[in-house]
Amino acid sequence: MLLFNQLAGYTVGIDLGVNYILGVLTDLQGNIYFEKQVNFTALTYEEILEELYTVIDLLISTAPTSHYGIIGIGVGVPGVVDSDKKILLAPNLNWRNVDLRSLLEQKYHLPVIIENEANAGAYGEKKFGAGKYFNNIIYVSVGVGLGVGLILNGELYRGNNGFSGEFGHMTIEVDGAKCSCGNQGCWELYASEKSLMLDAKRSGLEIDPDNLTLETITDLATMGDADAIQLFERTGKYLGVGINNIINIFNPELVIIGNRMAKAENWLTKPLNYFIHEQTLWFSQKDLKIDFSTLLTYSTCLGVAAFSVEGFLRKHIYSDSIAKLN
Ligand SMILES: [Zn+2]
Structure with missing residues (x-):
C-alpha cells in the first residue's frame, strides 16, 4: 500500500x-x-x-x-x-x-x-460523502439547473464522448415550457432552483421580489408558511417523477440529492419518497436508498479537487515509485 x-x-x-x-x-x-x-x-x-x-x-x-x-x-x-x-x-x-x-x-x-x-459532484460524493460505501449511485445535482452524475460499478460513467447524465434535459412535460437548450418541457424547468423561483414569483409569496432566494423561501417554510412549503412539495414531486425514470433505467443502490436544493430536504423528502414509492417498479425499490448530500454545496469542488490530485499522483508519485521498484 x-x-x-x-x-x-x-x-x-x-x-x-x-x-x-x-x-x-x-x-x-x-x-x-x-x-x-x-x-x-x-x-x-x-x-x-x-x-x-x-x-x-x-x-x-x-x-x-x-x-x-x-x-x-x-x-x-x-x-x-x-x-x-x-x-x-x-x-x-x-x-x-x-x-x-x-x-x-x-x-x-x-x-x-x-x-x-454533476459528474464532479457524483465523484465528490463517492470519495468523501454519502456515496462512500456504494458502487451504483445516481447523484442528482439540483441547483439553478439540474444535472445528474452516474457512478456505475464504482466508476464515474461519462458515456462515449463525455456527455452522459444530461437528464436535466429529458422531457417531463410534452407540451411544456421552452428550455434554453432548445428542447421543451425539460425536467430542469420543473424541479430546479430556477423553476422554484418562477413558481414563487407567480404564487405571490410574501417576499420582496428583490429578496427572493432559495434561502428566503426555506426561511419562510421553516416558520411554517403553507405557500412556501407547497412550493417545495411541488419541486419534490417533479424531482420524484424524474428520479423514478432514472431508477427504472439504472437500478441504483443509492440516489443522492445534492447541490443547493439539498437545503430543502425537510420539505422535499415526503413528496419525493411518495412519488418514488408509488411509481418506481417494485423490484427496483428493493435495496434502494434515497439520501441527501452531506457535502451540500461542496460536492463539485471536492470532486474536481480529487480528480486533480489523482492526475498528479498518476503522473508523479506512481511513476516515481514504479521507477524505484524497477
Ligand atoms: Zn432543456
Whole structure:
C-alpha cells in the first residue's frame, strides 16, 4: 500500500455555478484549507472569467508552503464537457465552445481539469460523502439547473464522448415550457432552483421580489408558511417523477440529492419518497436508498479537487515509485 504525505501539495477546486463561484483549496486528501465564494447575477463571459481568476489567485495565495506547491486546478461547470475537456454548451450561462482548460493552463502553467459539475459532484460524493460505501449511485445535482452524475460499478460513467447524465434535459412535460437548450418541457424547468423561483414569483409569496432566494423561501417554510412549503412539495414531486425514470433505467443502490436544493430536504423528502414509492417498479425499490448530500454545496469542488490530485499522483508519485521498484 502506498502512503503519502497529504500536505506535500495543495489543489484548487472550483464550482463555477450559474450565479456564483465557489472555490476551495484542499490538501492531497481533500481536506479544505481555505474557501471563497462570490455571488453574481447576469455577468458577461469576460466578467465571469475575471471573477474566476480572482478566486483562483486568492486560493493559490493562501496555500501553505509545501514540497510540490499547487499541483493543479479543477473546475466543475454547469454544462456539457467533451472528452477533450472543452465546454460545448452551458445553456444557463449561455456559453458555447469554450476552451476554459487552455485559458487556465496558459495563465497558471498548471494542469487543469474541467468537468461537468454533476459528474464532479457524483465523484465528490463517492470519495468523501454519502456515496462512500456504494458502487451504483445516481447523484442528482439540483441547483439553478439540474444535472445528474452516474457512478456505475464504482466508476464515474461519462458515456462515449463525455456527455452522459444530461437528464436535466429529458422531457417531463410534452407540451411544456421552452428550455434554453432548445428542447421543451425539460425536467430542469420543473424541479430546479430556477423553476422554484418562477413558481414563487407567480404564487405571490410574501417576499420582496428583490429578496427572493432559495434561502428566503426555506426561511419562510421553516416558520411554517403553507405557500412556501407547497412550493417545495411541488419541486419534490417533479424531482420524484424524474428520479423514478432514472431508477427504472439504472437500478441504483443509492440516489443522492445534492447541490443547493439539498437545503430543502425537510420539505422535499415526503413528496419525493411518495412519488418514488408509488411509481418506481417494485423490484427496483428493493435495496434502494434515497439520501441527501452531506457535502451540500461542496460536492463539485471536492470532486474536481480529487480528480486533480489523482492526475498528479498518476503522473508523479506512481511513476516515481514504479521507477524505484524497477
Ligand atoms: Zn432543456
